[in-house]
Amino acid sequence: MPPKGHAILSASSSDRWLHCPPSARLCETYEDKGSDYAAEGTDAHELCEYKLKRALGMDASDPTENLTWYNEEMEDCANGYAAYILEMVEAAKESCADPKVLIEQRVDFSRWVEQGFGTADCIIIADGTLRICDYKHGLGVLVDATDNPQMKCYALGALELFDDIYDIDNVSMTIYQPRRQNISTFEISKDELYRWADEVLKPTADLAFAGDGNFLCGEWCGFCKAKHECRARAEANLTLAQYDFKLPPLLEDSEIEYILSRADELVAWASDIKEYALQQAISGKEWAGWKLVEGRSNRKYSNEEAVIQAVTDAGFDPYEKKLLGITAMQKRLGKSRFDELLTAYIEKPQGKPTLVPESDKRPAMNNAKTDFMEEN
Structure with a gap:
């Protein structure tokens, strides 16, 4: 290279x-x-x-x-x-x-x-x-x-x-x-x-x-090194506070549409702030009203080989038998053999409804209103 x-x-x-x-x-x-x-x-x-x-x-x-x-x-x-x-x-x-x-x-x-x-x-x-x-x-x-x-x-x-x-x-x-x-x-x-x-x-x-021009936040902020501390990004996202977090039915349609257009960016900004504050705390910074604690953790085996041996010696089977997932099965069989043997048994359920901008390339799905119109 x-x-x-x-x-x-x-x-x-x-x-x-x-x-x-x-x-x-x-x-x-x-x-x-x-x-x-x-x-x-x-x-x-x-x-x-x-x-x-x-x-x-x-x-x-x-x-x-x-x-x-x-x-x-x-x-x-x-x-x-x-x-x-x-x-x-x-x-x-x-x-x-x-x-x-x-x-x-x-x-x-x-x-x-x-x-x-x-x-x-x-x-x-x-x-x-x-x-x-x-x-x-x-x-x-x-x-x-x-x-x-x-x-x-x-x-x-x-x-x-x-x-x-x-x-x-x-x-x-x-x-x-x-x-x-x-x-x-x-x-x-x-x-x-x-x-x-x-x-x-x-x-x-x-x-x-x-170094001139105006600061402007948007989806391009994702890879910006200053995104955690950028005042322009903070001010832009905090404009949502003007709605005082009223319940959606109390908002006008135009207000909900505006919030929808900014919601993902707002969530990303809040996540960036939390991650930045965490890393700073780990490095020794103290935030007023906050403290660093150990998160929840799950138990795990310290020696899997020893566990297998102990359970086997006690007369039990330490393994579970589970069908391979589709991706793993395709790798095991190879694509052509997988298609030959299993195509008839593969289905793709309808995805969970997701609200996205009109610019999204996926086709719009039917909703209750369009279903009613088609039936009548």
Whole structure:
């Protein structure tokens, strides 16, 4: 993988600093502590790089034995990613006899963003359409390629390298997120991308680099280092206090709709505050009116082998016999054998009703009102 560096205005954090420009400099004052999720993602990217290079016939060293988070799922994800990129390469060959494939390519978009650089997982350069694919190993947040600023920054960096060499008209950007069964693609014309870069990206990046602009909270706060202490985020979430937590029937429909639009963000903010306060208390800080105590814990065996032996010697069976779950059974039998033997016995019950924004891609389910209308 290419050497890593730190960019104040990184492509990966662009969704945040484009919405909240001063957060870039604010986050600079915090230590980058990393996380297990980030470490797992790094391992997955290393494996994907190896798998793709091998699939393309390039020399590559197998990193598996050095990957802390390696498992069968990561292996399957990396194989799937490599196969998908090969499909993209074949599609590129329809307009270009010899498309160029770049893996873990460092790109520079500093023409629009001061010190702007990043690393694109895969770039496929061909006449007509420039293709970029970004692998996401995360399971928590579904990532959409539509107008994704990180992908747009990578695309601009790729155009800086190849726009004068290839006849490029459009840019296709794909998010490959296998653990969420998510492959999201967004296409934009080169001219439209340049217009966004000049009219939106550059002016906002200038503000962010200078530490200017207005704080604005939203879903982009999730990965902000200052999210626990940010006053703007606190003030925005505490606006819900204007409703004095009245019972829902006493609220207007418009008020309930507003609260629904903010509820998830409010819960996330409250959770962040609690976690921050806990970690500070563990480090020695005392909060007025609060104390640190041991949480509830469950009993566990200190020596499972000794327990098995003792129970067996007493004439009892220490094990329970339980049917394997569907995922474990499919791994045991293999997908084709599983489908052959068990498809007739697999059902998927209707999910529990969940209220989501209209932008959610799932189809709306019937409610009592629509059921009545259909029956009559």
